[in-house]
Amino acid sequence: MIDEHDSTQLKHALENQRRSITVSFPKNAVLTAIFLTGSLVNATAQTSLPEAIAAPGETAMLRLHAEGAQVYECKTSADGALAWALREPIATLFLDGKTVGRHYAGPNWEYIDGSAVVGEVVGTAPGTVANDIPWLKLGVTSRRGSGVLSPATTVQRINTVGGKLNGACYKAGTYESVPYSADYVFLRKG
Structure with missing residues (x-):
């Protein structure tokens, strides 16, 4: 059985331990966040992109995730053969899981604040697997x-x-959509 003196000492010990945990947790959480952030920055810095798309x-300045589809049209090529040709991307742009814009033909990227850019391909590198x-x-x-x-x-x-369409097309003017996802990184000079 615990007497009153032991009970008081136990209460003080638990109170001191709780204070210690309360005080040290934020410090540890902050230190963990700092180290984790440093690790992520280093991992990002060490992740090299293929030379063809490096900048x-x-x-x-901004990285957005896209979920949508690549839309293809069956067209007759110059030699008279039918082949799939990219018509347009149709995707929703996300930042931290929230919808912040859209990506569509042009190619255009439009942000919820009304700003938008149009791009032209200047470099390519293969996707990770054949269907990317x-x-x-x-x-x-x-x-x-x-x-x-x-x-x-x-x-x-x-x-x-995803996003890559494989196989033959059989009728000009038909369309096929292939789901895809990607990350879009927006960069600026300097």
Whole structure:
């Protein structure tokens, strides 16, 4: 049985332990966050992109995740054969799981603040597996509005999953959509 003196000592010990935990937890959480952030920055810095889509001298300003589809059209080529041709991407852009824009033909990227950019492919690298559309480097050719995307000079499409259409097409003018996801990194000079 615990007497009153032992009970008081136990209460003080538990109180001191609780204070210690309360005080040290935020310190440990902050230190953990700092070390984790440092690790993520180093991991990001160490992750090298294929040379064809690298953008030396440019700084990443925004990274958005896209979920959508690559839409293909069956067309007759110059030699008279039918083949699938990319018509347009249709995707929703996400930041931290929230919808912040859209990606569509042009290619265009439009942010919720009204800013938008149009790009032109200047470099490609293969996707990770055969069914992944290629990674791209696109130079910004025009801008609309004033906002987050306005300073962008380059867009990189990385981490692609799916989106590639395989197989023959049999009737000109037909369409096929293939689901895909990717990350789009918007960069600016300097």
